[in-house]
Amino acid sequence: MSPPPRWFTALSKLFQEYPQANVTQLATIDKTVPRVRSCIIRELISPEGNEHLPIILTTTDIRTPKVEQILANDTAQVNWWIESSMDQFRLTGKVTLVPEPANRVFHSAGNIGFERLSAGGFDWEVKRVQVFDSLSGHMRASWCRPIPGSPMKGGYGEAKKWPETIPTTTGVTNEREKKLVEQALGNFALILIEPTHVDWVRLGVMPDQRTFFHRGDDESWTETIVVP
Numbered sequence: 688m689s690p691p692p693r694w695f696t697a698l699s700k701l702f703q704e705y706p707q708a709n710v711t712q713l714a715t716i717d718k719t720v721p722r723v724r725s726c727i728i729r730e731l732i733s734p735e736g737n738e739h740l741p742i743i744l745t746t747t748d749i750r751t752p753k754v755e756q757i758l759a760n761d762t763a764q765v766n767w768w769i770e771s772s773m774d775q776f777r778l779t780g781k782v783t784l785v786p787e788p789a790n791r792v793f794h795s796a797g798n799i800g801f802e803r804l805s806a807g808g809f810d811w812e813v814k815r816v817q818v819f820d821s822l823s824g825h826m827r828a829s830w831c832r833p834i835p836g837s838p839m840k841g842g843y844g845e846a847k848k849w850p851e852t853i854p855t856t857t858g859v860t861n862e863r864e865k866k867l868v869e870q871a872l873g874n875f876a877l878i879l880i881e882p883t884h885v886d887w888v889r890l891g892v893m894p895d896q897r898t899f900f901h902r903g904d905d906e907s908w909t910e911t912i913v914v915p
């Protein structure tokens with residue numbers, strides 16, 4: 688159908704060129720208080736046949752406060768600074784959460800790229816497991832810990848009891864590992880952000896440039912060149 692918006696083509700190219708520049712800042716709203724934290728972008732999804740509706744994928748522990756904040760207010764903002772090229776992308780959009788199937792998908796009404804992919808038979812559980820398996824064993828083990836943010840009564844030393852690393856879903860060799868992988872997968876969720884507003888600042892060009900992109904109700908993107 689429609690081609691991807693220009694900001695997405697540029698961001699995808701930069702992400703390919705500088706894959707280590709994957710740490711972004713994700714902002715959510717906690718009642719009236721903004722909350723911001725680092726999150727790693729794992730994938731940029733360009734829905735086949737609906738390339739004008741791209742999706743940004745990050746991951747989290749379903750037990751973290753950001754999840755509750757998203758459930759209460761499904762709009763989030765990602766700020767992505769790519770130092771090597773001096774580009775900043777500020778992406779605002781609705782969020783869909785993909786936790787383990789028993790918890791069901793939390794689907795934001797604004798996420799039509801997500802809807803179209805799902806209607807076309809895209810299997811989000813397959814994607815969730817694939818992303819889980821692609822992460823490091825150390826990272827996977829982090830979803831076996833107690834609830835993030837809960838007090839450690841025994842101090843830092845308590846962490847010695849936690850598993851350091853766990854295998855992939857296909858790499859388990861015993862019952863203990865199987866249980867740990869099930870536990871980690873149960874806490875693991877995808878966060879899908881479908882931007883509708885993008886503010887792209889290019890400091891790597893002289894003079895610097897700034898462009899607003901807006902996706903309208905008719906799904907078309909408009910661009911406005913603005914003063915940086």
Ligand SMILES: Cc1cc2nc3c(=O)[nH]c(=O)nc-3n(C[C@H](O)[C@H](O)[C@H](O)COP(=O)(O)O)c2cc1C
Pocket residue numbers: 710722723724725726727728745746747748751752753754835836
């Ligand atoms: C470099 C870096 C990358 C991080 N990536 C993620 C991530 O991808 N997902 C995530 O949930 N937390 C990530 N964290 C931890 C979060 O920043 C945050 O501390 C944690 O998720 C709890 O956030 P919350 O209490 O606001 O929900 C990262 C932290 C750092 C320092």
